Amino acid sequence: MEAAVASAPIGGDMRKALSHTSMAEQEDFDLSRLLNKPKLNIDRQRSFDDRSLSEFSIGGNIKVGMDGYDYSPGMRSGFDTPLSSVRNSFDPHPIVGEAWEALRRSVVHFKGLPVGTIAAYDHASEEVLNYDQVFVRDFVPSALAFLMNGEYDIVKNFLLKTLLLQGWEKRIDRFKLGEGVMPASFKVSHDPNRGKDTISADFGESAIGRVAPVDSGFWWIILLRAYTKSTGDTFLADTAECQKGMRLILSLCLSEGFDTFPTLLCADGCCMIDRRMGVYGYPIEIQALFFMALKSALSMLKHDAQGKELIERIVTRLQALSYHMRSYFWLDFQQLNDIYRFKTEEYSHTAVNKFNVIPDSIPDWVFDFMPCKGGYFIGNVSPARMDFRWFALGNCVAILSSLATPEQSVAIMDLIEERWEELIGDMPLKICYPAIENHEWRIVTGCDPKNTRWSYHNGGSWPVLIWLLTAASIKVGRPQIARRAVDLAESRLLKDGFPEYYDGKLGRYVGKQARKFQTWSIAGYLVAKMLLEDPSHLGMISLEEDRAMKPLLKRSSSWTC
Ligand code: GLC
DSSP: OOOOOOOOOBOHHHHHHHHTOHHHHHOOOOHHHHHHOGGGOOSOOOOHHHHHHHTTBOSSOOOOOSSSOOOOOOSSOTTTSOHHHHHOSSOOOHHHHHHHHHHHHTEEEETTEEEEEOSBOOTTOSOOTTTTSEEHHHHHHHHHHHHHTTOOHHHHHHHHHHHHHHTSOOEETTEEOOTTOOOSEEEEEEETTTTEEEEEEESSSSSTTOOOOHHHHHHHHHHHHHHHHHHOOHHHHHSHHHHHHHHHHHHHHHOOSSOSSSSOOBOTTSSSSOSOSSOOBSOHHHHHHHHHHHHHHHTTSOOSHHHHHHHHHHHHHHHHHHHHIIIIIEEEHHHHHHHHTOOOOOOSTTOSSTTOOOGGGSOHHHHHHOOSSOEEEOSEEETTEEEOOEEHHHHHHHHHHTOSOHHHHHHHHHHHHHTHHHHTTTSSOBSEESOOOHHHHHHHHTSOSTTOTTBTTBBOBOGGGHHHHHHHHHHTTOHHHHHHHHHHHHTTTTTTTOOSOEESTTSOEEOTTOOSSBHHHHHHHHHHHHHHHOGGGGGGGOOOOOGGGOOSOOOOOTTTO
16 A cells, blocks of 8 residues: 655645746736636636635645655645545546556655656566656656646655756766756665665666657656646745756757757657657657747746846747747648649758758658648658658647647647547547558668557557647647547546557557556546546646747648638
8 A cells, every 4th residue: 555645735825925926927828718718618717826726725835855855744635535536526437546546556655755656567567677667758647647636745756856866977888968868767676674765767878779868858847837837836946956957958958059940859769759760850749848848947947147048048949949840840731732842952041942852752641641621740840851740749749838829729639630530549549640561660660579550659549648638629629529539548448457558540459568557548547537627727737829929920721721
């Protein structure tokens, strides 16, 4: 059994803190606008911040210390009782309780304190590999579930623990990695004889392929903001350590060099798709997370001497990045037709076909796949190379971060509805579409036997992604999309033992080498349920568009064709 851990209570002091938090002032996220959307059919009109002050107002202060985490005793034994099912007016599905139990089983403790969740708790599997570690990206949905349930400590401990790990010297052979790199994962080992806990971390030096996780630092910043939004505890983000952590992560990405684009140049395997899958270059997942992390940091960085300079660089980069992504990564029927008719070999700044994409390189499938109504951010854009594949994570994060314009967000949802069978099928949802096969699979994946067509990263279906789809569809005002997807997942997830992924064109088969009781499949489902139940949770992981970044030109015709 997991030790019952007290939740950090929120009280009157928090109320004060929240009233002059820089985040509350800077963000123009107007939840009441969302809640008033007719399609949403929500009976609550209170804003997110109202809710966090009233329902979570259970007395006491949150104290934050880097080493001596100070935990005031909680007012409830929330570890066994999900608040969400107590609070809701809906009948919780029977698998909700099982999912909470499974999530709690995956909690990892360090010196008696919960610090994260392991990737999978699969006893049946012979090979543990690194599934007994706490992955930064995998912990995000767990963290959101805990935050939504009013259990803040585990998230705070995780943020602080990973921050300490960031401070380690990182080396691969004789080469030193950048100071700001956050680990992909860490492992807690218990020595029962000496009664000692030790931690080891992986920054890419043990990972298959030896690639550093570019996404970890971004997820860390995004989670710090979610924690701050959810608890109202601005003290954590304000500590010198967290401010430095953010500065280090962002300094890795904002330095000037040979880049001619504002996007981030990456190696294959540096994100959720952590092995060779042809996503090297400028993958949409990283660009969307980069954008979201920049915006999140903007709301938390202090305007002191060091912060100010960084803030200016962030603002400049955000403008360039959103322009680049919205113009060159966006694909809809009209844009596809334009590319199809592109002239090539254009020289000088008047070129229309800036990256010299040869129309013959457009794959056949995309002409059939592209509906009249709808559009999406393609996988990658670089000189003479457009990867037209659809990637779910990047597109959902683009909506949540407002990298996508409101029109583009609607178009992405239109595409999902128009291409339901391909992108959702029988199990939400495809990590990417379509799969690569035969000769192309050989060249692109390096003959990877795990990534055969319609399996794992190569067109497999990942239940964890359901939380992102749910959040994005609520943001766009179309929660019915999420409901449909959750219904599908609910019909199988528990029966199949919460697998890591499903295989097949429709996602009908439990993945060839999928772990069972994969923590983020469990947490992703819970987060989706809680978001549907109480859409005001969306504020934690959604950012509104800044007026300064509104596009000057509306080009897309996705919704008129
Ligand atoms: C796989 C996934 C990766 C995840 C890890 C642990 O390697 O590709 O995204 O973090 O498993 O679940």
